[in-house]
Each structure stands twice: as C-alpha cells, then as structure tokens.
Amino acid sequence: MSHSARSAVSPSAEDDELLSQLGYRPQLARRMGPFGNFAISFSVISVLSGCMTLYGFGLNTGGPAVMLWGWVAVGLFVLCVGMALAEVTSAYPTSGALYYMAHQLGGPRWGWYTGWLNLLGLLGAIAGIDYGAALFTGALLNLQWGFDPTPGSILIIYACILVLHAALNLFGVRLVSILNSVSVWWHLGGVAVIVGVLAIVPPHHQSADFVFGHYANGTGWESPFYVAAIGLLLAQYTFSGYDASAHLSEETTRAQVSAARGIVRSIWVSWIAGFILLTGLTWAIQDYAATQGTATGVPPAQIFLDAVGLAGAKALLLIVIVAQLFCGNAEVAAASRMVFAFSRDGALPGSGQWRRVSTRTGTPTRAVWFSVGVALVLALPSLYSATAYAAVTAINVIGITPAYAIPIYLRLRPGHRFPVGPWNLGAWSRPIGWVAVVWVAVVTVLFCLPQSNPVTVDSFNYASVALAVVLLLASVWWWVAHRSYSTPLYSGNPEMAAIQRDVV
Numbered sequence: 001m002s003h004s005a006r007s008a009v010s011p012s013a014e015d016d017e018l019l020s021q022l023g024y025r026p027q028l029a030r031r032m033g034p035f036g037n038f039a040i041s042f043s044v045i046s047v048l049s050g051c052m053t054l055y056g057f058g059l060n061t062g063g064p065a066v067m068l069w070g071w072v073a074v075g076l077f078v079l080c081v082g083m084a085l086a087e088v089t090s091a092y093p094t095s096g097a098l099y100y101m102a103h104q105l106g107g108p109r110w111g112w113y114t115g116w117l118n119l120l121g122l123l124g125a126i127a128g129i130d131y132g133a134a135l136f137t138g139a140l141l142n143l144q145w146g147f148d149p150t151p152g153s154i155l156i157i158y159a160c161i162l163v164l165h166a167a168l169n170l171f172g173v174r175l176v177s178i179l180n181s182v183s184v185w186w187h188l189g190g191v192a193v194i195v196g197v198l199a200i201v202p203p204h205h206q207s208a209d210f211v212f213g214h215y216a217n218g219t220g221w222e223s224p225f226y227v228a229a230i231g232l233l234l235a236q237y238t239f240s241g242y243d244a245s246a247h248l249s250e251e252t253t254r255a256q257v258s259a260a261r262g263i264v265r266s267i268w269v270s271w272i273a274g275f276i277l278l279t280g281l282t283w284a285i286q287d288y289a290a291t292q293g294t295a296t297g298v299p300p301a302q303i304f305l306d307a308v309g310l311a312g313a314k315a316l317l318l319i320v321i322v323a324q325l326f327c328g329n330a331e332v333a334a335a336s337r338m339v340f341a342f343s344r345d346g347a348l349p350g351s352g353q354w355r356r357v358s359t360r361t362g363t364p365t366r367a368v369w370f371s372v373g374v375a376l377v378l379a380l381p382s383l384y385s386a387t388a389y390a391a392v393t394a395i396n397v398i399g400i401t402p403a404y405a406i407p408i409y410l411r412l413r414p415g416h417r418f419p420v421g422p423w424n425l426g427a428w429s430r431p432i433g434w435v436a437v438v439w440v441a442v443v444t445v446l447f448c449l450p451q452s453n454p455v456t457v458d459s460f461n462y463a464s465v466a467l468a469v470v471l472l473l474a475s476v477w478w479w480v481a482h483r484s485y486s487t488p489l490y491s492g493n494p495e496m497a498a499i500q501r502d503v504v
Contacts, residue, residue, distance in 0.1 A: 011253045011254050012030045012253055014254075015030060015093075015252075015253060015254065015255050015256075016030070018093070018255075018256070019093075019094070019250060022092065022093075022094055022100075022488070023487065023488020024094065024250075024344070024488065026250070027250075027357045027362070028095070028173070028250045028251045028337075028340075028357065028362050028363070028364070029172060029173055029174075029251060029361065029362025029363070030250070030251050030252065030253060031172070031173050031174045031177065031251060031362075032173055032174075032176075032177045032248060032251045032252045032253070033177070033252070033253055033258070034252070034253070034254065034257075034258040034261065034262070035181060035184075036177035036178075036180055036181055036252070037245050037248060037249070037252045037255075037258045037259055037261075037262035038184075038245065038258075038261065038262040038265045038266055039177070039180035039181050039183060039184045039262075039330075040176070040177075040180045040244045040245060040248055040262070040330045040333060040334065041241065041242040041243075041244045041245040041262050041263060041266035041267075041330075042180075042183070042184055042187065042265075042266040042269060042270060043180045043183040043184070043187070043244075043326050043327050043329075043330035044125075044240075044241030044242065044244045044266075044327060044330045044331050044334060045238065045239060045240070045241055045242060045266055045267070045270040046129070046187065046238075046270075046323060046324065046326070046327035047187065047191065047238060047270050047273050047274035047277055048187055048190055048191065048277070048319070048320050048323035048324065048327075049129055049132060049133075049238075049320075049323060049324045049327045050234075050237055050238025050239075050240075050274075051234070051238055051274055051277055051278055051281075052136070052298075052300050052320050052324075053128075053132040053135075054233075054234045054237055054238070055067075055234070055278075055281065055299050055300050056292065056298075056299040057233070057234055058231060058234040058278075059216060059218075059288070059291065059292050059299060060216070060217075060218040060219060060292065061217075061218075061219055061227055061230050061231035061233075061234075061451065062215060062216065062217065062224075062227050062228050062231030063214050063215050063216030063217070064210060064211055064212065064213070064214045064216075064282045065212065065213050065214055065215045066215070066227070066228045066231035066232070067231065067234060067235075067278055067282065068211065068212055068275070068278055068279065068282070069212070070228070070231055070232045070234065070235050071234075071235045071271075071274060071275055071278055072275065073232070073235075074232050074235035074236050074239060075235065075239065075267070075268075075270075075271035075274070075275075077435070077436075077439040077443075078235075078236070078239040078267055078271075078439075079264070079267050079268060079271065080432050080435045080436045080439065081404055081405070081408070081436040081439060081440060082242055082263050082264050082266075082267040083264055083425060083432055083436075084408045084411075084425070084429075084432050084433040084436040084437075085098075085242075085243065085246070085263060085404055085407070085408060085436075086259075086260035086261070086263040086264050086423060087260065087411070087420070087421070087423065087424050087425050087429060087433075088101050088105075088407050088408065088411050089101075089245070089246045089249065089259050089260050089263060089421075089423075090256045090257065090259070090260040090420075090421025090422060090423035090424060091256075091418070091419050091420065091421040092104060093246070093249035093250070093252075093255035093256050093259050093421075094246075094249060094250060094341065095247055095248070095249065095250045095251075095337040095338070095340060095341035095344075096115070096247075096338070096341035096342065096344075096345065096487070097118070097243055097246035097247045097249070097338070097341070098114050098115070098118045098243060098246070098403050098404065098406065098407055099111045099112070099114040099115030099118055099341075099342065099347075099403075100341070100345075100487055101114075101407035101410070101411070102114035102115075102406045102407045102410055103487045104487065105407060105410035105411055105413070105414065105418075106406075106410040106413075108482070108485065108486065108487075109478070110406060110410060111487060112347065112474065112478055112482065112485060113406075113471070113474050114403050114406045114407065115338075115342050115347055116347075116399075116470060116471075116473070116474035116477075117399045117400065117402055117403040117406075117470060117474075118243070118338060118399070118400060118403040119335075119338050119339065119342055119399075120395045120399045120470050121240075121395060121396050121397070121398075121399030121400025121401075121403060122241075122331070122334060122335035122338050122371075122400065123335055123371060123374045123375055123378065123395070124378060124394070124395035124396030124397075124399060124400075125240070125241055125331050125335070125396045125400065126162075126165075126328065126331050126332055126335055126371060126372065126375035127375045127378040127379050127396070128396050129324065129327050129328040129331050130158055130161045130162055130165065130324075130328040130331075130375065131154075131158050131379055131382065132324060133158075133161055133321060133324035133325055133327075133328055134154050134155075134157040134158035134161060135149070135154060135297065135298065136298060136301075136317060136320055136321050136324060137157050137161075137321055138153065138154050138157060139296045139297065139298045139301050139317065140314060140317045140318065140321060142296065143296070143301075143305075143310060143313065143314050143317070144314060149297070151382055151383050151384075152383060154382070155379060155380075155382060155383060158376075158379055159376060161325065161328060162372040162375060162376055163372070164325075164329075165325075165328055165329045165332045165372060166332065166368050166369060166371075166372045168329055169329070169332050169333055169336060169363065169368045170358075170361070170363060170365055170368060171361065171363075172358075172361035172362060172363050173248070173251045173333070173361075173362065173363060176329070176330070176333045179326065179329060179330075180326070180329075180330055182326070183323070183326035183327075183330065186319075186322060186323055186326060187273065187323050187326070188273060190319040190320070190322075190323055191273050191276055191277045191280075193316075193319060194277065194280060194281075194316055194319060194320075195276055195277060195279075195280030197307075197308055197312065197316065198280050198281065198283065198284035198303070198304075198307055198308070199280060199283070199284075201307060201308045201312065202284050202286065202306075202307040202308065204286060205283050205284060206282065206283050206284075206285055210282075211279060211282045211283050216288070218292070219451060219452050219453060220452050220453030220454065221452075221453045226449075229446055229449070230446060230449055230451050232443070232446060233397075233443075233446060233447065233451075235274075236397070236401070236443050236446070236447075237397055238270075238274060239267065239270065239271075240396070240397060240400055240401065241331060241334065241400070242263050242266050242267055243263070243334070243400070243403075243404065244330060244331070244333070244334035245258075245259045245260075245262030245263045245266065246259050246263065247333075247334045247337040247338055247341075248333065248334065248337060250337075251337075251362075256421045256422050256423065257422055257423050260421070260423035261423065281300060281303055284303055284307045285303055285306075286303070286306035286307060287306060290302060290306070291303055291306070300320070301313060301317055304316045304317060332368065332371055332372060335371040336364055336367040336368040336370070336371045337364065337367070339354050339364070339367035339370050339371055340354065340355055340357070340364035340367040343355035343367065345485055345486060345487050346481075346484040346485045346486065347481075347484075347485045349477075349481070351484070353366055354366050354367045354370050355367070378395075394447075394461075394462055394463040394465075394466040395466045395469075395470060397447055397463070398444070398447050398448070398463040398464075398466050398467045398470075399466070399467070399470055401440055401443060401444055401447065402440060402444050402467075404436075404440060405436065405437050405440035405441070408433050408436050408437055409433075409437045411433065412430060412433050412434065412437070447461075447463045448461060448463050448464040448467070449461060
C-alpha cells in the first residue's frame with residue numbers, strides 16, 4: 001500500500017488488516033488507546049498490591065536489605081524480559097499473545113504448553129489478587145467495626161469482589177480502559193500519599209543504614225546467600241502480569257507499537273514507584289518484631305497503625321484496597337481475553353461457548369464469567385487450609401513466569417528470519433533476549449525452593465507441585481483434544497509463513 005493510500009486508512013483499519021494477515025477475523029471492539037494499554041499492565045503489576053501483600057514475606061526473608069536491593073536487581077532483569085517480550089509482541093499483536101507467538105515460532109506443542117501455563121497463571125493471578133484484596137478489606141473492617149476475618153467471611157468478601165469485577169468487564173473495553181487510566185493515577189498518587197504521610201507524621205524513623213542494610217532471617221535457613229535468593233521473590237511476584245498489554249492488543253489502536261510500549265513502560269514506572277513505596281514503608285517501621293507478628297495479619301497495616309494512629313491507618317488501608325480492586329479488575333480483563341483466544345483456537349473444553357463475543361459491547365462475556373468462576377473455585381481450599389490455598393495460587397507465578405521466556409527463546413532460534421515489528425531492539429535484541437531467558441530459568445528454580453526450615457506439610461513450597469500438575473493436565477488434554485487445536489497460518493509475510501510451515 002502506498003504512503004498516500006495508507007495515510008487515508010484509519011489506525012484501527014490498519015490494525016484489523018494486520019490481524020487478518022495473522023489469520024483472525026476482527027471480533028473485539030478496538031477502543032483502547034496507547035495510554036489505556038500501558039495502564040492495564042501497570043494496574044496488573046500493581047505495586048500497591050504485590051508489595052503490600054508480600055511485605056511480611058520480605059521482612060522474614062532477608063529483611064530490608066534484600067527487599068530494597070533485591071527490588072533494584074529484579075527490576076532490571078524483568079525489564080530485559082519485558083523488552084524482549086515486547087519485541088515479539090510487536091510482530092504478533094493478538095489476544096492469544098504468548099501461546100500464539102510460541103505456536104508460530106515453534107509449532108503446536110510449544111503453543112499448547114505455553115498457552116496452558118499462561119492461562120492457569122492468569123487465572124491463579126485473579127485468585128491471588130482478589131483474595132489479597134479480600135484480606136485487606138477484612139483487616140479494614142476489623143479496625144473499623146471489629147469484624148472477625150474468618151476464612152468463611154473472607155471467602156464471601158472475595159466472591160463479592162469477583163462479581164464486581166465481572167460486572168465491570170461486561171460493560172466493554174472502553175470502561176475497562178477508563179478504569180485502568182484512573183488506576184494509574186490512583187497508584188502513583190497513592191504511593192505519594194502513603195510515603196508522604198509516613199515521612200511526615202511519625203515521630204521516629206529508621207536510619208538509612210537500617211533501611212538499606214539491615215538483614216533479618218526468620219526462615220530457619222543459615223545461608224545468607226540462600227535466604228537472599230528466596231527473598232528476591234517479593235519483587236519477582238510483583239513484577240508479573242505485564243503480558244496484559246499483549247492480551248488486549250486486539251482492542252488497542254496502533255497495536256504493534258502501543259502494546260510493546262505498554263509492556264516496557266509499565267515495568268519501568270512500577271520499578272520506580274515500588275522502590276519509593278518499599279523505602280517509605282521500611283523507613284517508618286516503629287517496631288520490627290511487632291510488625292512481623294501483627295494481629296491484623298497484614299504487616300503494612302501495623303506500620304500504618306504504629307506510625308499514624310488508627311484513623312490514619314484506616315485511610316491508608318483504603319487507598320491500598322482500592323488499588324488492589326483496580327488491579328484485580330485489570331487481571332480479569334487480561335485473563336478473559338486469553339480464555340477467548342485459546343477457545344478461538346479450540347484448546348479449551350467447551351471452546352464454542354467461551355469464544356462468543358457480545359455484539360453490543362464487543363466483549364467476550366462468557367470468557368469473563370469463566371475466568372471469575374475458575375478463580376472462585378481455586379480459592380475454595382482456603383476454607384480448610386491456608387497451605388492448600390497457597391499451593392493453588394502458586395499456579396500464578398510458577399505458570400506465568402516460564403511462559404514469558406518460551407516465545408523469547410523461540411524468537412532467538414530463527415535469528416535474522418524473525419519478522420521484526422516496528423518496535424524492536426535492533427542490535428541489542430539477542431543479548432537482551434538471552435539475559436531474559438536465563439533470568440526466567442533461574443527465577444523458576446527459586447520459585448520451587450523451600451522457603452522455611454524445617455520443611456513440613458504446612459511449610460512445604462508447593463510451587464513445584466503446581467507446575468507438575470499444570471504440565472500433567474496440559475499433557476492429558478493434549479492427548480484428548482489436540483486435533484481440535486490450531487492457530488491460523490500467518491499470511492502477512494511470506495518468509496515467516498515459510499518458517500511456520502517448517503515448525504508445524
């Protein structure tokens with residue numbers, strides 16, 4: 001198409017033309033702009049969710065020194081993963097995202113296993129995020145009215161949050177985009193308010209040596225190196241979900257550039273905001289032991305109580321809870337698009353149901369309900385055992401993290417034949433890509449290591465079990481239904497179509 005002819009075509013039409021070349025008929029409403037695409041990944045990363053939920057874990061596994069410097073180091077490696085993934089996203093901007101990329105670059109089995117890891121990771125993320133919001137809501141209700149946050153009552157709050165997020169997503173991607181845009185400013189403003197209050201109000205603050213150098217070990221393991229290694233998981237857990245920008249690419253204008261930039265921007269903005277938040281929280285600790293053993297069950301809530309009193313603590317907790325609700329809503333959007341895309345390619349049981357799109361809103365409504373329904377089921381073990389629930393939600397990090405590396409690794413294999421999109425790393429592509437792959441391999445091992453000693457039924461790290469179960473389920477379902485699964489041939493680039501024919 002000539003430049004003059006192309007300039008007369010709207011960005012959405014160009015995006016839809018590319019999607020057709022990728023093999024899909026445009027079905028979803030393309031109503032999200034570049035900022036909205038960045039906002040959904042930033043909202044899913046949510047430093048006010050991840051950092052707050054795992055802050056107690058960080059106090060126990062290395063303390064402030066590991067939390068702060070671990071955040072800096074992990075953020076750098078995750079930025080490499082994000083840049084490498086953004087480059088592949090620029091070439092393949094589809095709702096299927098990771099599994100579509102893996103299928104095109106490596107063949108059906110690569111796509112199949114990547115898809116199942118990604119899907120169960122996204123569904124586990126909904127469970128982890130919204131259950132965390134339910135726990136913080138229970139803590140707030142306890143401070144306000146003496147509410148007893150039993151497992152049953154927390155599950156009811158959790159179910160209400162899931163229904164709220166399903167309802168908001170059913171209104172269409174425009175509302176989701178607006179809420180995510182608000183979420184960006186809520187998160188940035190929330191971090192500024194929390195850190196500002198904790199800097200001004202408390203009569204006592206920790207020293208810089210404590211904030212950046214204090215080491216604490218409550219794990220039972222003697223090796224500082226081992227404790228520091230598992231302490232990196234606070235940051236790595238928080239830095240997940242940025243593939244949301246790719247999953248929403250079929251609803252984003254100028255998707256090849258907007259989705260890629262959305263991934264990278266969400267990581268570096270979260271990197272800065274999270275460092276400021278962790279520094280502010282740690283600086284304001286009044287009693288380390290009391291913060292670790294808080295009766296609220298939420299160490300940041302104890303920091304708020306000790307630093308600014310009951311009224312101030314409730315106000316700051318409310319800021320965190322609203323941010324967590326924004327985060328969960330964005331995650332439901334990302335997961336539902338993955339359900340839609342995977343069903344569109346025949347990979348899920350009942351695919352014909354989950355790929356249906358509302359003609360009124362352009363939203364995969366049944367995929368939305370599927371996502372929150374599975375998330376509800378995943379949380380049911382919390383009624384009987386916190387350990388069992390932790391094992392279920394481990395599917396989040398242990399599933400989604402390896403899924404990031406697979407298309408990056410496969411992209412490195414074709415080398416110069418890869419159909420580079422308009423957003424790319426140029427000469428830095430291969431070195432950054434290999435750094436990303438190696439980092440994901442290392443951190444996947446860290447996710448599976450035991451986190452406390454002695455290792456018992458209650459303290460066992462079930463992440464490795466979760467990974468084995470996911471791979472077993474994917475293998476069984478491959479044997480049953482792989483004949484119904486396929487992604488369309490890529491027709492936009494003859495060279496890449498030839499590569500796909502070679503790998504299929």
